[in-house]
Amino acid sequence: MNNIKHRFEVIKAVALVTYKEWSAYRTHSMVSIFVGPVYFLVQYFIWNAVYGNQGAALHGLELEQMLRYYGAIALIGYLTMDFADWNLQMLVHSGKFLTFQLRPIHHRFFALSQKLGHRVLGFLFEFLPCFLIFQFIFKIDMIPKYLGFTIISILFAFFMNFYVNYCIGLSAFWLVQASGIRNVFQALSSVFSGALIPLVFFPDFIQKLLFFLPFQYTTYVPAMVFSGSYTLAGISMSIPQIVLLQGIILLLTIGLSEVLYRRAIYRFTAAGG
Structure with a gap:
């Protein structure tokens, strides 16, 4: 019990310091408020042109659903954004x-606490303003169909993004220049995460x-x-099922992160770091 309380106090302290530190640069967050709406506006014109006047659904998505999808992508990005890989590489x-x-603290735990503070700032200065812009200016319904499952899924995505990026950052213990792996991974992620185009548009394999x-x-x-339904590769899963699968993948990623971290620390200490 005392250990849990201590960890909570550490998280709160590190997150608060990070929040205050980045608050000094909140103009950066305020500038990024325009990124989401501009991105959405571009998608609005593109998909209006694609759908035209036919009104037919594409891969099961109607125009309104497509616009909600891109609105959700923008908002989720504000909540889950992560740069643990870059930070870790720079430290190494x-x-x-x-x-x-x-220090008497695990670096990964410290980095996660930093992200919490940073994303609280993002929630206040990026997520909330953009949510209001989408909801009341663009008139797009941005209320999730299943609020509880959406919150859980976004939390899983938050941690998934962190642990995956942390694994990428750990490559710095083996490589002289690890930024190449980071750049390749970011390029693949931008394409295959669904941020650019819904994944149902890709070939089945x-x-x-x-x-x-x-x-x-x-x-x-x-x-x-957020949209209320999930389909990929012709497989339709209920919302509880896909959230459960997301949670399982997250646990596997956490396990992989622990294995890589221990190997990295062994290499670091063996080299006299």
Whole structure:
């Protein structure tokens, strides 16, 4: 019980410091308020042109559903954005990671606490304003069909994004220049997470492959849970089923992160880091 209380106090302290630190740069967050609406506006014109006047659904998605999807993608991105990979790589390459070996706190736990503080700031200065813009200016219904499952799915995506990126950051312990892996992963993620185009538009064999990769679980799944239905590779799953699968994939990713972290620390200490 005392250990849980201590961990909570650490999370609160680190998150609060991170929040205050980034609050000094909240103009950056306020500028990004326009990114979501501009992105949505571009998608609005593109998909209006694609659908035209025919009104027919594309891959089971009608125009209104498509617009809600992209609105959800933008809002979810504000809540789950992560840069743990970049931070970890910088600490390793600069040698500052050594200081965390001397602290009574696990660096991954510290980094997760930082993200919590940073995303609280994002919720206040990015998510809420954009939600109001989508809801009342663009007149897009941004109320999830299943609020509870949507919150759980976004939380899973929040942690999934962190642990996946942390695994990418751990590559810095083996590579002289790990930014290449980070750039490749980000490029793949932008395509196969569903952020650019719904995954049902990809060929069937790619859709099946995405069940075994982390990409869809950070963006596409929470967006579809928000919409109230999930289909990929011709497989339709109920909302509780896909959220459960997302949770299982998250647990596997956490396990992978732990294995890689222990190997990385062993390599770090064996090299006299």
